[in-house]
Amino acid sequence: MTSLRRTALIWMTALLMVVGVLAFFLSYELARREAAEFLDGQLRQVALNAGQGFAFCPKGQRDPEDEFATAIWNAAGEPLRNSPKSVALPRQTNTGYATIEVGGEYWRVYLASDARHSVQVAQRLRVREQMAEAAALRTGVPILLVIPLSWVVVGWAQGRVLGRFTDLAGEIAERGVDSRKQIPVTGIPAEIRPLAEAINVMANRLQRALEQQKRFVSDAAHELRTPLAALHIQIDNLRASGGDGQSSPISELRSGVSRATALIEQMLRLARSDETIGRTPHETVNLSDLVTQCVADFIPIAAAKGVDLGIVTRDAVLLCGWAADLKMLVDNLVDNAIRYTPAGGSIDVSVRQNSDSIAVEVLDTGCGVADADIPRLFDRFFRATPINVEGSGLGLSIAAAVAERHGFAIQIENRTDCRGLRVSVSRQIAHSPVTGRADGCRFS
Template sequence: MKMTHSLRGRLLWFLLAAISITALAQASIAYRTALRDADQIFDYHMQQMALTLRSGAPITNQYEYGTDPGARNDELVVQVWTPDGVQVFRTLSRARLPQRAVLGFSNVEANGTTYRVFSVQTNSQTVQVAQDLAVRRNMASNLALRTAGPILVMVPILMLVVWWVVSGSLQPVARARAQVAARQADDLSPVSEAGLPDEVRPLVQELNLLFSRVKTAFDAQQHFVADAAHELRTPLAALKLQAKSLERADTPEARALAVERLTSGIERATRLVEQLLVLARQEANDANVAAEPVNLAELARRTVGDMAGMAAARNIDLGLDRADDVRVPGHPDALTIMVRNLVENAIKYTPEGGTIDIEVRSAGEGAELVVQDSGPGIPVEERERVFDRFYRIAGSAAGGSGLGLAIIKSIAVRHNAALTLSRSDKLGGLQATVTFPAKAS
């Protein structure tokens, strides 16, 4: 028989089987105990009758007790003999027992059946009390059945109660399953936890948390797709116009200018797509990936080395002003992107001949990464909005997609770090500070 995977089916199967087995075992024990107790009671009754007859005066001149043939006693047979073997008393019965007695209890075969016999002897007489074992067993069985009968009668009632309790207890689970089964694919509303058992409620709570995370991811994806489509529309339209300008150019100078503008437009579109891919990759990254200790100082040194050529092309002094040996728990690839974007933004907005300083320092239980430049900075009223995707400060001379700080913010949040923008007291431009709450052990 194949075991069902239904929780309700398994509970009912095991509980009903346990009730049946227990009831049968209890009824069997009660039946056997009642039979044994009945035998002991009958033996005691025979013994007391024999002892009572022994204590009386000698019985004489009575061969049979009673004169009515219909008043025969087939349950107990009593015989009394004198010391010389003369039977002086016998109950009226069809049974004819042997004219001999074994003192105490014994079983005697007679008249095609077996008798349970108890004999006792005194100086004046021998008393023998016998009982047909078939009659005894019939009486004992009736008594045992009356003892075990209520147990067997209660089993179906108990099974119905168990069936009702299990079915009722699992009804909220069936209701939750029906809620999930009836909803549409885009319905991520929470499943009701009303009436759920304590063992099932955590599962539904985790399911609701999963729905919430999926809904957040869907909303972010929809916003991302909408924003990306909006932002890509402008550079693609510009590329189309520049291609037509190249087609209409009739002089080498005009053709060279159109090619230059087309190449610049392609570079901007490529940069925008790269930034979009980086942002999408960061948002899709599994937050459950185990973090590892990352050396911030080493990461800053590597970034300075990678970006030195870009800074030198604009005559910008890029340097690592301080590098404490601190490690933070995180994802190396994501933190590399964050530091690189911070330095790249600083290079982009710092005028030629400016300065960019990077600092990695220990801060109590945590750590700080500071990137400051001598550029124009960001007005106070714009410092929160620049974290929005595709937002660019009006009148900014530097081009860009408006995704750099959004990517940096996203990575910082994933690492439980705080990103703040302020004015650099040292260089007069923008100071970006990433504060990590704890260092890796």
């Protein structure tokens, strides 16, 4: 299993090693050069002061840094001083610095001359190199020592930073399925915060989905109990009635089965609509054609009831969405209008689009609804009075859920021009409509 901490530590260690070694050699070389320049400066100072009574320390009191060989000549070229006696260095012809070999040993020499005398000062090159290396090591070794120290500090810092992931995992693991507690996002690194926020969003969605599932199962069990119990009673009555009395029980049985079937169908629609929760719609839907198809599907049902169903306005509208869900939305609105519109009534469906919005509108001449009941019409299994019309109370709940996922606002109100309801599903569009193009595929 790949370890982020191990990988980062390996790369950081390699980087520290490379940078540390390069820094060591660079500082080492610079220190050697600086030491050489410093010792050259010493040679020059000794040469300038030797002719003015410069005195050497006794041999036993000298440090290696002071091991100089000095020779002084007068203007005629006669030697005035040579120290130490054991070292006889040839006189250089040119003033300044030079490196010479005497008796198999290299010397660094500086010659200074004026009108009265010439002074030549020399130092063993081996001694100079030893002093330069010592100075370079004093500069470079701390850099090498910093590498393992940096490795320890980096490892500790990584443990502190990446340990927050472990803490985050522990906080998530401690939460139960029904937990509403959010992961705290304050005080955590900025790189981890988006992850924590995304987990909180996902947990909220999961919580809502679980709550919907619980309500669905509870409500479905409650609503199925009554029609199925009635169906059971009707079957018993059918068995007990015998031959001539079967027609009425059979009719009631058929009605009960129809109610149960309708309820189950609505539940299946609700379950299918929940499948698209959290998914991004990618289908281009011709809303005008979809509404036309829905109306065409319900015309036989409306005609059988004596209701005039038709489309009065049909603007061309293209949008991004789930075609099956949008059809379910329109189907529920039209079906609901047919159920509550008496014979001889009418239902007008419109698809409209203007410069900044699109809307689907269903107008019926039904019985209307009490103003106090309108806010509850989208609650699952709620049925407003009168309740003598068959239904499950799920249609508008499904329609509202689909509308919300597609960025639509659904509004129900009693008509003011006549008796009945006006149901409008609308939303703003992202930009001015362009014929033949979808509405930007942007949903809230």
